[in-house]
Amino acid sequence: MKKAVAPEGSWLSTSQLPLAERHQFWRDCVNECLIDVDFPGDADHPIEASLRHTDLERVRLNQIRAQRHCVQRSQANIAKDSRHSVFLCFMLSGYGFSYQGTRCVQHAPGDIVIYDTRMPYGHGFAGDMEMLIVDLSVELAHHHLGAWPRKELLYLGRDTHMAADCKRLFGSLEPLLQVTYSQRARLECALALLKQLGTLAGRLYASDNQPVLWGQVERYVLQHLHDELTADDLARMLNISRRTLYRLFAAQGVSVQNYIWQQRLARCRKTLHSPHQVNRSISEIAFECGFNDAAHFSRRYKAYYGETPQQTRSALQNKAGYPPLEPPLR
Known part of the structure; x- marks a missing residue:
């Protein structure tokens, strides 16, 4: 059987192999260039697929074209393959689905699916497809996608409120898809893409998880009112960037420091x-x-409540009833 190798910038393909050898050859190709996975499917329909691999050192590019097939990475695959990456999948053509954790999404050309390879995942395609997989180290992914808990995939789709942003990202993919560009130019393109994608992913994460994140903010602030709380403290606690934190607070109509002061005043x-x-x-x-x-x-107390702290206490002492507590403004 022909051995799978990964020459830089050239296509590996099953098309010239006997039908009986295609499945194993393709599995070897993907295992060598990306990560260990399985391809469950009908043995009567051997996979026809091609892969072009380029290592840019800080990121690795894998352009895949294939006919109908399924992919899965199970706990067994993870146990025998110690590699750990984050995959950014840019869907170039074809329709299919992806799943990880509790989330399953349908995708089409113009969609982006992001997932951590240390969690089981899978893809399915009903017909011809093409995708670009940008393979990131965990460190580089954490730098750009720090807000993401990685328990399930992220989906940035053409049918979401980020459609225009996704379209712009796909418009800048050309250097990554063309080997005629220098490696330096392709790497610079990839890093610029990551910067933009990190911003979008942070917005998506904050948007999808605002109730959860805001609940964590409220609990943490109330538990640490006596501490010198800062935006950096909250961002670290939530494992999100400061920029994402500021967007979270902006959605509540208040700045980080004003919210902390309001909670302190309300406790007083x-x-x-x-x-x-x-x-x-x-x-x-x-x-x-x-x-x-x-x-x-x-x-601060008088500016916020319209009376001094002593007036608040005097009202308590002079009245038989107690005034209702005012909820902190946001």
């Missing part, structure tokens, strides 16, 4: 309203909630 007001806290000084309460200057706290 709640404490001042409590009959069980009347023996504590206002300064002590302010310091407990993260303010380190009593005068600064009083100014």
Whole structure:
């Protein structure tokens, strides 16, 4: 049987092989150039496929053309293959589906599917197809796609609100698809593409997971009001970029620092309203909630609530009932 090799910039193809040898040859090609997978399917329809591999050192390009087939990477494949990458699949032609974790998506030309190879995944194609797979190291993927938890695939599609952005990305693919460009030019194109894609993926992740992320923000801030909280602290806690964090807060109509101040002020007001806290000084309460200057706290409190902290406490002491707590504004 012909051995699968990966000459730079040339096509490996099953078309010239006996039908009985095609399946194993193609599996060897993909295993050598990308990662260990299986190709379950009808033995009466041997796969006809071609692959062109280019190693740009920091990224690896794999252009695949094939007829009807399925691909799967199982836990067994993962156990025997220690390689770990993130694949960016640009769908150039044909229709199919991809799945990973709890997510399964249908895709078409103009779509992008992203997944971590340490999690089982699969693809299926009903007819002729072509895709470009950009193979990234985990470190490079983390740098550009840090917001993504990698438990299931990411889908950036032509039928989503990111359609125009995806179209622009596909418009810049030419240097990656043409071996006539220098390796340096192709690498620069790939890195520029990653920068744009990272921005889109961060937007997608924040958009899809805003309720979850915002719930984590609320809990973390309330638990750490006495700490010197910063945007960097929150971004690290959420494992997202600062840019994605700012977009998350913008969707709530508030900046990071204003939200933190609002929560501190709300905690102080709640404490001042409590009959069980009347023996504590206002300064002590302010310091407990993260303010380190009593005068600064009083100014912020009055600007936000329209009364001084002492007036809030006096109202509690002078009235039989207690005023309702005001929720923090956003």
